[in-house]
Amino acid sequence: MDFYTRAASPSETATPINAVSPPIFQTSVYAFRDIDEVDALLGGERQGYSYTRGGNPNFEGLAQLIAALEDTEAAVVTASGTAGLFAAILALMPRPSRILLAREIYGGTVGIARNLLTPFGYRMEWVDTHDAEAMDAALSGPPAILVMESISNPLGRVSPLKELIAMAHAHGVPVLVDNTFATPFHARPATWGADLVVHSVTKFIGGHSDLILGVVAGSRERIASVNSIVDSAGFTPDPFASWLALRGARTLALRMDRSSSNALQLAHALEGMPAVRRVYYPGLPSHPDHGLAQRLLTRGFGSIVSLSLNGGFSAVQRMIQTLQLVRFVPSLGDVSTTVSHPAVASHRELSPEEKVAVGIDASVVRISVGIEDAGDIIADFRQALA
Numbered sequence: 001m002d003f004y005t006r007a008a009s010p011s012e013t014a015t016p017i018n019a020v021s022p023p024i025f026q027t028s029v030y031a032f033r034d035i036d037e038v039d040a041l042l043g044g045e046r047q048g049y050s051y052t053r054g055g056n057p058n059f060e061g062l063a064q065l066i067a068a069l070e071d072t073e074a075a076v077v078t079a080s081g082t083a084g085l086f087a088a089i090l091a092l093m094p095r096p097s098r099i100l101l102a103r104e105i106y107g108g109t110v111g112i113a114r115n116l117l118t119p120f121g122y123r124m125e126w127v128d129t130h131d132a133e134a135m136d137a138a139l140s141g142p143p144a145i146l147v148m149e150s151i152s153n154p155l156g157r158v159s160p161l162k163e164l165i166a167m168a169h170a171h172g173v174p175v176l177v178d179n180t181f182a183t184p185f186h187a188r189p190a191t192w193g194a195d196l197v198v199h200s201v202t203k204f205i206g207g208h209s210d211l212i213l214g215v216v217a218g219s220r221e222r223i224a225s226v227n228s229i230v231d232s233a234g235f236t237p238d239p240f241a242s243w244l245a246l247r248g249a250r251t252l253a254l255r256m257d258r259s260s261s262n263a264l265q266l267a268h269a270l271e272g273m274p275a276v277r278r279v280y281y282p283g284l285p286s287h288p289d290h291g292l293a294q295r296l297l298t299r300g301f302g303s304i305v306s307l308s309l310n311g312g313f314s315a316v317q318r319m320i321q322t323l324q325l326v327r328f329v330p331s332l333g334d335v336s337t338t339v340s341h342p343a344v345a346s347h348r349e350l351s352p353e354e355k356v357a358v359g360i361d362a363s364v365v366r367i368s369v370g371i372e373d374a375g376d377i378i379a380d381f382r383q384a385l386a
């Protein structure tokens with residue numbers, strides 16, 4: 001069935017006993033008639049739930065919906081996108097090895113590699129996913145995992161994912177793709193061969209800034225490994241957050257359609273404003289990856305537009321203080337349009353040299369475009385930048 005239909009249709013797990021709206025299973029544990037019953041369930045001979053750290057209809061229903069949208073066999077919901085990234089890296093690479101991080105990766109992912117995994121003997125290496133020769137050399141070394149994003153944060157870079165994944169696999173390197181910015185509406189990296197796909201559900205899938213949650217999608221076998229880490233480490237989500245996220249996910253297609261169309265209009269309008277030095281949006285012909293984005297992404301180019309201002313940091317401060325409709329929020333993916341400052345928030349983890357290498361300086365602002373009227377969003381930026 002079509003993407004819109006899949007998004008709107010929760011599974012039977014989410015809507016048992018003919019419930020139209022998914023009930024909330026706000027319970028940490030289940031009662032059993034006798035010892036034989038619990039033994040059969042824990043031994044895997046009987047289907048059901050026993051203890052919520054290991055499973056609950058709310059997060060399983062959400063996982064099934066996301067697996068359907070990502071075209072994967074299975075998915076597992078986690079307490080946050082960060083927990084999902086951590087569990088996915090450990091599932092793909094359980095023994096210390098090299099973690100190859102795409103240059104433009106989310107700061108929190110750098111934090112996991114550098115602060116959590118390096119002390120265990122993992123080695124973090126930056127790679128340039130736009131340089132095929134350098135990638136071939138990096139992938140040829142000792143055992144490694146490649147971690148990258150389908151649309152990068154915040155500059156909207158798109159890499160030749162199909163070719164990169166094939167190249168990685170030829171070297172025996174598993175690939176983890178963070179699909180938070182594109183969402184399955186625009187990109188389904190598992191269909192290009194990605195071993196696991198991660199989302200911060202906190203962002204577009206939830207869509208309403210009211211929860212923290214993550215998800216990992218992939219083959220049944222891979223997800224079983226992730227699931228055992230999630231259960232053992234206690235990266236389990238909360239039933240109520242999962243319920244809210246499923247409610248949000250059912251309108252994902254509608255929201256992404258609207259917000260990506262708004263983003264394209266805003267990006268074009270910003271390009272013509274004198275205060276703006278540069279607009280970064282893969283839907284613009286001026287973006288270095290526009291051609292690739294047209295080839296890889298479906299139904300548009302996503303809802304994140306970044307820009308750099310001629311007036312540098314002080315101009316950014318004044319723009320933020322002068323915006324009226326658009327609020328300054330260190331996150332993204334809300335139904336409302338928000339702006340954030342990557343150098344101070346999402347990419348705080350990077351050293352000054354690393355920020356320069358990626359092109360994130362203090363003049364860069366990231367806009368997460370919402371579902372309001374495009375004219376109202378553009379007018380607010382026009383008055384603030386004037």
Ligand SMILES: *Cc1c(COP(=O)(O)O)cnc(C)c1O
Pocket residue numbers: 080081082083106108149153178180181199200201202203212213214
């Ligand atoms: C926010 C974000 C994360 C982390 O997700 P949390 O839900 O905040 O833990 C990971 N990747 C990207 C691209 C993000 O924007």
